[in-house]
Amino acid sequence: MSALLEMRAITKEFPGVKALDQVSLSVDEGEILALVGENGAGKSTLMKVLSGVYPTGSYDGEIIYDGALAQFSGIADSEAKGIIIIHQELALVPLLSIAENIFLGNEQAKGGVINWRETEQRTVELLRKVGLSEPPGTLIDKIGVGKQQLVEIAKALAKDVRLLILDEPTAALSEADSQALLDLMLELKAQGVTQIIISHKLNEVRQVADKITVIRDGTSVSAMDARTETITEDKIVRDMVGRDMAARYPARDRRAGEKILDVKNWNVFHPLHADRQVIHDVNLTVNAGEVVGIAGLMGAGRTELAMSLFGQSYGQKISGDVLMHGQSVDVSTVSKAVASGLAYVTEDRKELGLILDETIQRNITLSNLPEVANGQILQETKETRVAESYRDALNIRTPGVFQRVVNLSGGNQQKVVLSKWLFAKPELLILDEPTRGIDVGAKFEIYGIINDLSAQGKGVLMISSEMPELLGMCDRIYVMNEGAFVGELTAEEASQEAIMSLIVTD
Structure with missing residues (x-):
């Protein structure tokens, strides 16, 4: 097998932060590569480099795709090459049908007129490939999250995907739905679709991955081949966190x-x-x-x-x-x-637990504003002192409490939600x-x-x-x-x- 994708010495910097430092990985045609690491390790940043969200010129290093140097200026460029990313937050429109979602932006049209018969026929074929039998006209909000994830994969197949990237695909799924998705990944592999899975569920990683690349603190620290070596969860964890966890x-x-x-x-x-x-x-x-x-x-x-x-x-x-x-x-x-x-830490931190565009400081103090106010006036010095104390106590990894929560990794966002409700005492x-x-x-x-x-x-x-x-x-x-x-x-x-x-x- 030959490498479909090589990412060589990728380095990406933001103001004051080196998010990726000389990261390299390789995945062969028809393989499944698992990309693992702690929250904030740089996995999503690396995939944004690959997809063109961070365009050529905004990072150092090279992307070799299908034997040629790839230079993507945006997502459209990478999708044109068959690189499709399915993000953890599904990009489906709830009040559109399955068929409309699958071909949104990729309409089966001629002369500006959509051919609905062809759209529905192709939808049925694509749904069959991913194991769904729902009518094409079914609204997305009428099916469960597990089936929505399969619709996302059908949407990728409609774009002639060659490299499918799944970011935490089973995070919100039941055990049965998770297993169905993993089985589908193995079926797609048999059909020649190359895949990269980002996951924290190491039992699932070991079930489907041919190779595993571990990233820690923006650096690739290990590359393992599940076909030639015995890989335990303890070994993966040790590489992820840089220490043994007894x-x-x-x-x-x-x-x-x-x-x-x-x-x-x-x-x-x-x-x-x-x-x-x-x-x-x-x-x-x-x-x-x-x-x-x-x-x-x-x-x-x-x-x-x-x-x-x-x-x-x-x-x-x-x-x-x-x-x-x-x-x-x-x-x-x-x-x-x-x-x-009582206090309640919701399962949906992004929608119900946090104000993403606000600072860490404001999110933490929101549950107990009287504690940081003088009468009706908020005291910013008190807010800052409280936020910094929780940042230290819960080890929230951030340059400062004035950082917007939207820029934090999932684990650090969760710690902010916990801090908010702990401050309510x-x-x-x-x-x-x-x-x-x-x-x-x-x-x-x-x-x-x-x-x-x-x-x-x-x-x-x-x-x-x-x-x-x-x-x-x-x-x-x-x-x-x-x-x-x-x-x-x-x-x-x-x-x-x-x-x-x-x-x-x-």
């Missing part, structure tokens, strides 16, 4: 104290369909110093439960009681929930997918933050789709299915098999 989950002294949160007979109906009950008679408790998990499949109602508890941010006709330290509290609005000692912190889309090093740091909260006597309620994470971090785990709790397991009783058994026998 355990994925930091040790914690598990000592539960008095009851902090007590939820009784909690019922929630759908916000648009008043006759559809989403949460059914949920009862749960969280004690001081305890980390309590909620396990379940996608659609089980975990996020809906969390949001309904936090200021009734989800649902209608909500009933039941919430007690904090044995006293009934009003959580009917977000401000009342915060005043009662909650008694009970609800964490919804707290490590989604971040690397193993940043995960370990966030686990340490959770353990610190536990040691301070706070309560933590954690929702996660990663069962090993729940098993590694939680003292107790509630198992949820179809809007109801179907079981409760202690840390000693819990296993992936026990959790799945409760779900499937409900």
Whole structure:
């Protein structure tokens, strides 16, 4: 096999920051290359160089594609060569059909008139290739995230893709949808499509990758060939973080104290369909110093439960009681929930957790403005002092707290969200997918933050789709299915098999 792509000694600098320093990689025709590294290591920057987002002349080094020097001045240039990137945030228009999305900007038209019959026929063919049977006229917002990811791949195939780049393709998918996507990657490989996958899920990397390139701090540190050497997750992690990690989950002294949160007979109906009950008679408790998990499949109602508890941010006709330290509290609005000692770190940090165009400083202090104000006037020196203290405490990697959050890596954005809610000084912190889309090093740091909260006597309620994470971090785990709790397991009783058994026998 010959190399389809070589990136040689790529160096990219921004004012005051060297994002890439002499990074090199190579991928042969028909291979799958995994590109791994911590958040902020430079993976996305490297792919932006490849795709022309950062055009020729804005970086040093060479891109050799299909045996020739490639000079891309924009995305259109790279797409014309068959290089297609599917970003973690899907670029689909919700209120357009599947067919319209697949051929958006690539319309099947003649003389300015779209040939809808040809569009639909080609859509059916493309959907069949990716394992979908939905009618071409189905609106994107009527299908799940897993199927939307497959539509993105169909869209790439419509452009005669030769090199497909997938950035965290399974970050928001269920286990079943993730496996379906990985199987499709292997099918595309068999059809000769070269692929680069960026992923933090190392078990998935090992499942599909022929080669693995590790980037750390803007430098390529290792290149491994899965076909000729034994590659363990521990080896990948060691190269990613630059040190051995003896355990994925930091040790914690598990000592539960008095009851902090007590939820009784909690019922929630759908916000648009008043006759559809989403949460059914949920009862749960969280004690001081305890980390309590909620396990379940996608659609089980975990996020809906969390949001309904936090200021009734989800649902209608909500009933039941919430007690904090044995006293009934009003959580009917977000401000009342915060005043009662609750905080909620959303699973969607970019849409619901952060103001991306604002500074780190402003995002952190937003949850507790009276603390940094003199009457009605914000005191910037106080804001700066608070933000810098959280930057240091949570190891937020940034040149300064006046940096806009949009420019941070996913792991550092997550730390800003955590900082914001820690500054609200909650008694009970609800964490919804707290490590989604971040690397193993940043995960370990966030686990340490959770353990610190536990040691301070706070309560933590954690929702996660990663069962090993729940098993590694939680003292107790509630198992949820179809809007109801179907079981409760202690840390000693819990296993992936026990959790799945409760779900499937409900």
